[in-house]
Amino acid sequence: xxxxxxxxxxxxxxxxxxxxxxxxxxxxxxxxxxxxxxxxxxxxxxxxxxxxxxxxxxxxxxxxxxxxxxxxxxxxxxxxxxxxxxxxxxxxxxxxxxxxxxxxxxxxxxxxxxxxxxxxxxxxxxxxxxxxxxxxxxxxxxxxxxxxxxxxxxxxxxxxxxxxxxxxxxxxxxxxxxxxxxxxxxxxxxxxxxxxxxxxxxxxxxxxxxxxxxxxxxxxxxxxxxxxxxxxxxxxxxxxxxxxxxxxxxxxxxxxxxxxxxx
Numbered sequence: 001x002x003x004x005x006x007x008x009x010x011x012x013x014x015x016x017x018x019x020x021x022x023x024x025x026x027x028x029x030x031x032x033x034x035x036x037x038x039x040x041x042x043x044x045x046x047x048x049x050x051x052x053x054x055x056x057x058x059x060x061x062x063x064x065x066x067x068x069x070x071x072x073x074x075x076x077x078x079x080x081x082x083x084x085x086x087x088x089x090x091x092x093x094x095x096x097x098x099x100x101x102x103x104x105x106x107x108x109x110x111x112x113x114x115x116x117x118x119x120x121x122x123x124x125x126x127x128x129x130x131x132x133x134x135x136x137x138x139x140x141x142x143x144x145x146x147x148x149x150x151x152x153x154x155x156x157x158x159x160x161x162x163x164x165x166x167x168x169x170x171x172x173x174x175x176x177x178x179x180x181x182x183x184x185x186x187x188x189x190x191x192x193x194x195x196x197x198x199x200x201x202x203x204x205x206x207x208x209x210x211x212x213x214x215x216x217x218x219x220x221x222x223x224x225x226x227x228x229x230x231x232x233x234x235x236x237x238x239x240x241x242x243x244x245x246x247x248x249x250x251x252x253x254x255x256x257x258x259x260x261x262x263x
Contacts, residue, residue: 020058023051033258039208040263131190131228134201134214155179164189164202165262168215171244181239185246187217188232188254191225197248198224200233204262215262221248230256 029035030048039047154162154170162170164187174180189200192214199216206213219233235248 019054023054023058026051027055036259036261037209040205041259042263043207131192131201134190134192134203151175157183159183159185163187163262164200164217165204165215167217171217174244177239177242177244180237180244183237184235185237186232186234187246188230188257189217190256191227191229191231192216193227194218194224196245197221200231200246202262203260206263209261212261218243218245219248219251220245221251225251225253230254 026035026047029038030044035041035044035047150166150169151174153159154166154174155176159166162185167185167187170180187200189202192199192201194216195218197219198221200219201214201216203209203212204215205211219235220238221233225231230253232252232254233246233248234250234252235246237244238247
């Protein structure tokens with residue numbers, strides 16, 4: 001197979017082929033309900049729409065001959081009679097270096113690596129982010145994904161839709177912790193280490209898993225489950241010397257939810 005053909009195949013594989021594969025993966029994940037393991041569901045429509053457009057574009061590009069994407073629309077020709085500007089002057093016996101060789105190697109290598117990455121995505125089952133990652137991203141600072149309006153809403157008692165993320169924000173930033181003493185909660189998350197029991201944790205996604213933040217709520221209980229175990233905690237919020245925690249009445253081990261993130 002000639003260098004020119006290899007280069008063109010590599011360029012097509014690296015560009016159009018990779019785009020088509022990633023678009024197909026995105027659509028397949030959406031159809032199987034697993035796209036939310038990678039991005040916020042509110043952004044799914046945009047990702048799927050762009051993937052459909054990408055697939056239509058790649059189908060249209062199939063009609064183009066190999067190398068058409070690199071065609072400048074003109075013929076460079078020869079630099080002078082009897083001289084091939086890539087191969088040197090055969091009349092003098094000199095041979096200029098072939099800079100295309102390095103480009104060929106880079107293009108084909110990139111195409112192979114891109115194909116391998118896409119194949120790994122296709123063949124590896126989607127997995128959620130781990131408890132270890134959550135602990136590494138838990139800096140102890142107040143969560144960034146909620147504002148003062150969440151605190152005001154919590155103060156009214158309208159907390160039926162609150163998850164770990166909302167309560168984590170309340171616990172971290174409430175200026176009047178006593179106002180929440182006695183509130184009953186039922187929360188689901190996974191176990192991470194914490195003082196006096198454990199921390200109930202969920203990963204919160206704004207756009208995609210890259211920006212995932214850990215939200216934690218301290219749980220007061222005797223005998224904590226193993227780290228990483230998913231549990232549902234039912235209990236009462238208590239103000240202990242100005243710090244809020246959940247006094248657990250029950251801690252039940254549950255299966256990981258189909259959608260393990262909060263948004």
